Amino acid sequence: MTSTTKTAGATAAIGGTLAAGEAATQTMPPLGPNSTAVPGPGDYNGGSIDFTRTGVKGKESFGNFGCDTFDGNPNTPDWTTANAYFVRTVQNVDVTMPDGKKLRCWGFGDPLKAPGRELLPSPLIRVQEGDLVHVKLQSSKGTHTIHHHGIEPTTFNDGVGHVSFEVKDDYVYQFQARHAGTFFYHCHKNTVTHFEMGLYGLLIVDPKPENGRVPAYAGGPFYDVEKFWVLDDMDPRWHQITNLDHDVGLCGDDAGLNIFEPKYFLISGTPTRPNVLVDKQKIVAKPGQKILIRLLNASYSVLQVMFEGLEVQVISVDGHALNKPWNQWLTIAPGTPFTLPTAQRYDILIDTGSPANQTKTGYTHKVHFEFQHWITRKVHNAGDKMYEGRAFTTITI
């Protein structure tokens, strides 16, 4: 553990609401084979909390609703020992765009696993179903939060300032992962700008291994190739004003945040150009293999997606598998466009050995992404050779 000021172990027994000794005596379940965590317990963060200084018991007013919201470094209520531990910092990430310009972004850093690396999207949080997860946020450049999107913990661990608090220096978020699937995490401070700046990353919950292999969800399909396609769009004006003022617009300014005109379009952090293959994000699979694509719309556009040539199946939506008595996998025929709203995830399985796809072996199939304006539904910057809101990559079998 790096630079921990509070340590677990001996003090754990007094943590949260655990009966004395419970935390100290338990043996920690091991991390899953794909986990990106370090083994818990990590930092001790239990103790008393003054809820009246937060949105939980503080009186909500117009003033503290957004502008002068609750902030601090409270202890984690009902702190209990974690077996999966993460630390996230806030750092600058400069991305060189296809027009040669550098765009200032922000990302979460991972000082334990990837110190100093600038990453967009932010480093993956990957845990196993049942893990007790602690994510320690170390803020800088003012307050931030982490909302683990689709994960449903208590209000205090949900990362929304006006109903809880924003993190001044540090806080340890606590949850226990229940559903195996695809989630993400992002800053929920002045979300409109902080999410746009790039303060987000994927969060994946794996099921427990079955016969040594990790399926998509418990009892679900196994896969041979896994790819993350996270689609984003960026308006350089927004990046400029947010980098200058991390609270931009919060307290009465008209910052023009109702107007979003993106110029840059990215697949999993790779800037794209219309009609140019995004080579870095292409998929190559062998005949008979199963491909799992975790698709997230992290843009502020209506995202239209179209798989040429291949039949695909949606097996999970927003981290909840389509295996309930009231749902089933959704098959999408080759060449059929579908749309995703901002923040939605589809887990897409491509069985290259299926009857529909068998005959597609030996070919390369395009996958098209179109970013449509949130009011007019027109593709952004239509016809522009540099800035048009279209991108494509490929799947080769």
Add this chain to the structure above:
Amino acid sequence: MKRRDFLKYGAAGLATAGAGLSPFESLAQTLTGTTDIKLGITDVETRLVDGNKVNMLGFRLYGGAGALATGRVPGPVLRVKEGSSVKITVTNDREEAHGFEITGVPGTKTEIAPGSSSTISFTAPVAGTYIYHDSLGDTPLYRILGLHGVLVVEPLNGVTSAGSRTPYSLDKLVPGSRTAVSALFDALGTTDRFQGGADGKWVPAPLNAEASIREKVWICAAIDPKFNALIERGKPIASSPNLTSNVVDNFVPSYFTINNRSGYDLHDDYDGMLPVIVKNYIGEPTLFRIVNVGLAHHANHFHGNHLMELARVDLNPKSSTYGQMIVPENIFEVDTTAMWPMQRRDLLLPLEIPPDIPYQIPVSSPTGGQFQRMVNKQAQEPFPLRYVMHCHTEMSQTAAGGNYPQGMVCHWEVLGGLGGRAKVAG
């Protein structure tokens, strides 16, 4: 942000009655005999979250009380029974022609000359959620200026073979949809995930209520004040062909509302307004009927629970079922739902224990979950748990060009554990 210096909503209206009707239901008691409905079209004024005022157009309800009598945005929630004969008379109090239409219900389109009335008669269509609005001249202009509301059609045969009530006429669904809807509503109250026994079932709102504890109507919209500035009270809308010939391309909204409120004004419900906030206990599943009468594409994201997507309209013009209401065979569980313009969706908030609250403490040897410790008052974090709902197409979380989160942001509350309402009532 400049803010109006007062908020004159009666605190008495905020108290929630123990187990029976909540206060907003008494407000709607005037909606008797909804098979013969008399509406008016009139000028109204709306105070936005930053204190600025805009003129709007609203529907009023003859025989209604409070804001419903004088004109409100949105118009009154109308509830009728499937197959019943319905008569709606619309009186136009304004100095220019208006229209009326219930999208998806044939024979409901009419035009009303200034100062006169028009009556439509129709048989209530298949159970579901419908939008009524002024579509005169096939422009969205009057709709975005406030002339919109929701018609709820209650099912004739909404009960599953296992006795669970649902919002749909099961005999009118294709077998796959009937199976899916039945499986979900039968699971409520009877499974480990959805506990509560008979009390854990979904309960429809009364026919004479706009909403209930277990059923809310949300009407999403957006306001671009330059369009509202065309309204002069008592006069026809000012002519501005530059703006109104292409409303969509000229629409730059700066306020984003649910039931004509936003941000801090959505932090609670007030007398006379269409309620928004769910405050329920675990095991009290709640139906949202959400429509988008605005022109922005919203991505409504709920924290705290995933919701089941029950019904929607097929908005794909290339589809063979374009324009039809779909009760799917495949009910997704989502945390974010696509609310495109004129979309109507029913979503079920199951009020299950938020699944990622540590449920096995210590993690290596289960001795109980944190939620149960909260219920037992052994935990630090108190009830209510408050979870926000906001549009994730983040521009619509703003007001007046900034001021996050004064836009399309509200929340829902978990008041306590299973059976909590009965315990409080004694």
